[in-house]
Amino acid sequence: MTMSTTTAVLRSEWIKIRSVRSVIGSLTAVFLATMAVTVLSFATVGQAEADNADADLVFGAFYALNFGQIAAISFGATAISSEYVNGALRMSLAAVPRRTLFYAVKMSLIGGTALAVGLVTSFSSFLVGQLFMGEYAIGLGEPGALRAAVGSGIYLALMTLLAAGLTVLFRSAVAVLSLLIPFILIVSFVVGDVAGSAADYLPDRAGQLVLHQHPEGSLGPWAGLAVTAAWAGAALLAGWWALRRRDA
Numbered sequence: 001m002t003m004s005t006t007t008a009v010l011r012s013e014w015i016k017i018r019s020v021r022s023v024i025g026s027l028t029a030v031f032l033a034t035m036a037v038t039v040l041s042f043a044t045v046g047q048a049e050a051d052n053a054d055a056d057l058v059f060g061a062f063y064a065l066n067f068g069q070i071a072a073i074s075f076g077a078t079a080i081s082s083e084y085v086n087g088a089l090r091m092s093l094a095a096v097p098r099r100t101l102f103y104a105v106k107m108s109l110i111g112g113t114a115l116a117v118g119l120v121t122s123f124s125s126f127l128v129g130q131l132f133m134g135e136y137a138i139g140l141g142e143p144g145a146l147r148a149a150v151g152s153g154i155y156l157a158l159m160t161l162l163a164a165g166l167t168v169l170f171r172s173a174v175a176v177l178s179l180l181i182p183f184i185l186i187v188s189f190v191v192g193d194v195a196g197s198a199a200d201y202l203p204d205r206a207g208q209l210v211l212h213q214h215p216e217g218s219l220g221p222w223a224g225l226a227v228t229a230a231w232a233g234a235a236l237l238a239g240w241w242a243l244r245r246r247d248a
Contacts, residue, residue: 009096009105017113020082026074027113030156031121034068038125042132050136057136058144058213061126062152065211068121069204072114072156073180074173076163079110081173103168103240111161118156122149144213144221151210151225158225158232162203165235169242200224203231 017023041063050057083089096102126149130137140146166176184204191199199205200217209215209224219227 006101006105009101010109012095013106013109016082017079017109020078022078023075023082026071026078027117029071030068030075030114030117031124033071034064034121034125035128037064037067038129039132042129046129046132047134047136050133056213057138058142058148059211061129061138061145062122062148062211064125064129065122065152065156065208068118068125069156069159069184070181072118072160073163073184074177075114076110076160077167077173077176080106080164080167081171084171099243100240103243107161107164107236107239110164111157114160115153115157118160119150119153121156122152142213147221148211148213151207151221154225155207155210155228158207158228159203162228162232162235165232165237165239168239169235201227203228206231 017027046060049055049060083092092102093099096105126140126145130139138145140149163176163180166179167173170176188199188202188204191202197218200209200219206219206224207228209217209219210221212221215221215224
């Protein structure tokens with residue numbers, strides 16, 4: 001594998017991301033949805049929520065991440081599912097016969113793009129949200145705040161890769177979105193109420209421990225993010241296995 005070959009594959013995959021409207025739309029929505037919810041929630045109830053004696057101001061500063069992660073999952077799924085439309089995958093593999101190279105480059109680009117957008121989104125939403133907090137405003141120097149800002153960007157990238165790996169496995173963005181979005185919005189909370197500390201090992205709940213100023217439970221903030229990384233890694237491995245074994 002030469003550097004020129006890898007560069008050529010990177011360039012072609014980047015063109016795909018830029019040119020498919022649904023893909024670039026879901027990527028843009030990571031930032032726009034998070035910022036919109038940040039402004040709306042902090043401008044209306046931000047200070048009232050912070051006035052609670054038990055409030056975790058750091059965790060609350062990243063409330064809008066709950067909506068941004070849905071867009072991140074959609075980006076991961078749609079960036080892959082475009083390969084399964086009108087035989088696009090056959091053409092991609094004809095151009096890049098080495099499936100492991102194709103898969104590694106594609107996932108690296110998807111993950112790297114999601115990380116860049118995730119970090120911009122997390123820092124921007126934190127700083128903008130604090131403009132509405134008055135006496136309750138905190139800065140990045142607040143204990144846990146900088147860690148949460150960096151961690152939330154990494155978390156968004158990991159959830160993107162989780163969705164991308166599963167999409168290769170199932171060959172359907174609809175199937176993956178129908179699985180992950182209800183799981184994160186509903187099932188994870190129900191399981192959390194029933195399973196107790198075992199729920200800390202679910203991908204979303206584990207990763208979001210990094211957002212808490214003082215995380216509680218069996219995992220620390222970075223250990224929780226490592227659990228999410230393990231889920232994403234397992235999905236990527238399953239996707240790689242499926243791509244290697246199946247016909248295009």
